[in-house]
Amino acid sequence: MNITFWGAARQVTGSMHMLTLDNGYTVLVDCGLDYENRDDFEVNNRNFPFLPEDIDLVILTHAHIDHSGNLPNLIRQGYSGQILCSEATIELTRNLLIDSLNVQMIESDKKSRTRKSGKKKMKHVRLSAKHQSATLYNRSHIDKATDAMISLAYYKPFEVNEHLTVELFEAGHILGAASVKISVKEGGKIKTIGFTGDLGNYNSKLVKDPVPMTGLDYLVTESTYGGRLHSENTNAEAILLEYITNTCVKFRGKLVIPAFSVGRTQAVIFSFNQLYVKGLLPDVKIFTDSPLAIRTTRLYAQHIENLNDEARDFYSKHGNLFSFPGLYSMEDPGDSQMISLLPEPAVIISAAGMVEGGRIQEHVRHNISDPYSTILIAGFCAEGTLGHELLQGKPTVKINKRDRQVYAKVSRTDAFSAHPDQNGLIRYFEAVNYKKLKKIFLVHGDYTSMQALKEKVGLKTIEMPEEDSVYEL
Ligand SMILES: [Zn+2]
Missing domain, CATH: 3.40.50.10890 (Rossmann fold)
Incomplete structure (x- = not known):
C-alpha cells in the first residue's frame, strides 16, 4: 500500500490524502478546499490531480470546509461511492457546504461586476445559472454529497471489505470530529494507519478531549500549533x-x-x-x-x-x-x-x-x-x-x-483554541506510543510549525511530506 499527500502538505488548508492498496483499491481521507492563497483558489481547487471516478471510498474526518469543501466537486467530476463520517458531521457539513457555495457566488459576482462596471457595489446575490457555473459546484452536487454520506459510530470498527476496516475515534476539535484508524490486510499481514484529522485542545469548552487511536503502525497527524504554546490563562x-x-x-x-x-x-x-x-x-x-x-x-x-x-x-x-x-x-x-x-x-x-x-x-x-x-x-x-x-x-x-x-x-486569547499546542500534540503522541511507530507524517501545519515540532520530538521517523509526495507503507 502507499499514501499520497495531495493537500495540507506544509500548509494548513486543503486536506486530502490518498491510500492506495496493493490490489488497487483507493481511499481518499478528506477532500477539503485549499484557500491558502485567494488569488489561486480556482487553480488550486477546480481540478483534481487524479481521476475522481477512480476513488473507491471517501472518509471525512470533520465538517470544516478545508476538509470537506471540495466533496461536491469530486462528485461533479465523477466520484460515485460512499462518504463515511460521524452522524453529526453529515448535518454540519451540509450547512457548511451551502455557506461555502454562497461565498463562491458572492466572490464570482464581485469579480463579474468589477469587470463590468468598475466600482459598482453588489447588493443582491441570486442563484443564477451563470453564477453556478462560475462556482466549483452547485446545489445539486451538495445534495448528492450529503446523500452519499454514511454515518459510523465511534469505536465500532466497520469492515468495508475483506481487506479494509475503518474505525472512528473522537478527536475533540468540533462537534462530530473524528480521527480515523484504517486497518489494511495485505499479504497475510495487517497494517494500521491513523489519521488524526484536526485534534481538539485538551479541556476545551463543549467538546471532549481527543481520544488517541490504539494499535497503530503509522500516524498522519495535524501540526497546526506544532511550534506554539498556548498562554497559561485559558479560563x-x-x-x-x-x-x-x-x-x-x-x-x-x-x-x-x-x-x-x-x-x-x-x-x-x-x-x-x-x-x-x-x-x-x-x-x-x-x-x-x-x-x-x-x-x-x-x-x-x-x-x-x-x-x-x-x-x-x-x-x-x-x-x-x-x-x-x-x-x-x-x-x-x-x-x-x-x-x-x-x-x-x-x-x-x-x-x-x-x-x-x-x-x-x-x-x-x-x-x-x-x-x-x-x-x-x-x-x-x-x-x-x-x-x-x-x-x-x-x-x-x-x-x-x-x-x-x-x-x-x-x-x-487562546481560551477558545480548537487545536492542541506543541505540548498537547506531544501528549497525544505519547498516548499513541509514538516511539514505536514506523513513521509519523506531519500535515496541516506551516513549515516552521512542523519543523519546530519535529525538532522537539527528535525522532528520525518523522516526515514532513511535500505536496504530491508518495510513501510506501
Ligand atoms: Zn478543523
Missing part, C-alpha cells in the same frame, strides 16, 4: 468577564469577537451563559451575527450526547446551553448593520474568525477607529488575513480598499 469565563467589564461596562464601548461559525461561536456563547447563571454577566446586549453560526448552534443543542461532561451537567441543571436573557441572534443582513450603529455598549460575535470577508469585517470597520472598543481575536489567523494584520499591531489597516486608523484595542 474562558474569567477572560470574557474581564473584557466585557473593561470594554462595555467601564468605557461603554463595543466588544467585537471574530469567531468561526462552527465550534468557536458556540464555545463563546456557552461561556457567556455560564457567567449568566452565576449572576456575573453584566447587563450588556450580546449579539451573534452569523446565519451559519446560528444554524450550527441549533445542531450543537441537538447533539448534547456528543459534548463533554461540563456541557452535559450544565444542560441537565439549566435545560439549555446557548440561550439566556440579553442574547440576540441576527439572521437578517439589515439587522446586522443596525448592531454596529447601536448607541450603547454591546458584544458582537460574528464570522469569519480571521476577519476575512463576512459580516465581521463590517463590524470591525465600524469599530476599529473607536478607542473605547476592543477587538478580541479568539483563534488562528493565517498570514495575509486582516486578523493577522490586526494582531501585528499595525496602526493602519486596509478594509474595503480604504485605510483605517486602528484606535480600538486589539487583543488575543
Whole structure:
C-alpha cells in the first residue's frame, strides 16, 4: 500500500490524502478546499490531480470546509461511492457546504461586476445559472454529497471489505470530529494507519478531549500549533468577564469577537451563559451575527450526547446551553448593520474568525477607529488575513480598499483554541506510543510549525511530506 499527500502538505488548508492498496483499491481521507492563497483558489481547487471516478471510498474526518469543501466537486467530476463520517458531521457539513457555495457566488459576482462596471457595489446575490457555473459546484452536487454520506459510530470498527476496516475515534476539535484508524490486510499481514484529522485542545469548552487511536503502525497527524504554546490563562469565563467589564461596562464601548461559525461561536456563547447563571454577566446586549453560526448552534443543542461532561451537567441543571436573557441572534443582513450603529455598549460575535470577508469585517470597520472598543481575536489567523494584520499591531489597516486608523484595542486569547499546542500534540503522541511507530507524517501545519515540532520530538521517523509526495507503507 502507499499514501499520497495531495493537500495540507506544509500548509494548513486543503486536506486530502490518498491510500492506495496493493490490489488497487483507493481511499481518499478528506477532500477539503485549499484557500491558502485567494488569488489561486480556482487553480488550486477546480481540478483534481487524479481521476475522481477512480476513488473507491471517501472518509471525512470533520465538517470544516478545508476538509470537506471540495466533496461536491469530486462528485461533479465523477466520484460515485460512499462518504463515511460521524452522524453529526453529515448535518454540519451540509450547512457548511451551502455557506461555502454562497461565498463562491458572492466572490464570482464581485469579480463579474468589477469587470463590468468598475466600482459598482453588489447588493443582491441570486442563484443564477451563470453564477453556478462560475462556482466549483452547485446545489445539486451538495445534495448528492450529503446523500452519499454514511454515518459510523465511534469505536465500532466497520469492515468495508475483506481487506479494509475503518474505525472512528473522537478527536475533540468540533462537534462530530473524528480521527480515523484504517486497518489494511495485505499479504497475510495487517497494517494500521491513523489519521488524526484536526485534534481538539485538551479541556476545551463543549467538546471532549481527543481520544488517541490504539494499535497503530503509522500516524498522519495535524501540526497546526506544532511550534506554539498556548498562554497559561485559558479560563474562558474569567477572560470574557474581564473584557466585557473593561470594554462595555467601564468605557461603554463595543466588544467585537471574530469567531468561526462552527465550534468557536458556540464555545463563546456557552461561556457567556455560564457567567449568566452565576449572576456575573453584566447587563450588556450580546449579539451573534452569523446565519451559519446560528444554524450550527441549533445542531450543537441537538447533539448534547456528543459534548463533554461540563456541557452535559450544565444542560441537565439549566435545560439549555446557548440561550439566556440579553442574547440576540441576527439572521437578517439589515439587522446586522443596525448592531454596529447601536448607541450603547454591546458584544458582537460574528464570522469569519480571521476577519476575512463576512459580516465581521463590517463590524470591525465600524469599530476599529473607536478607542473605547476592543477587538478580541479568539483563534488562528493565517498570514495575509486582516486578523493577522490586526494582531501585528499595525496602526493602519486596509478594509474595503480604504485605510483605517486602528484606535480600538486589539487583543488575543487562546481560551477558545480548537487545536492542541506543541505540548498537547506531544501528549497525544505519547498516548499513541509514538516511539514505536514506523513513521509519523506531519500535515496541516506551516513549515516552521512542523519543523519546530519535529525538532522537539527528535525522532528520525518523522516526515514532513511535500505536496504530491508518495510513501510506501
Ligand atoms: Zn478543523
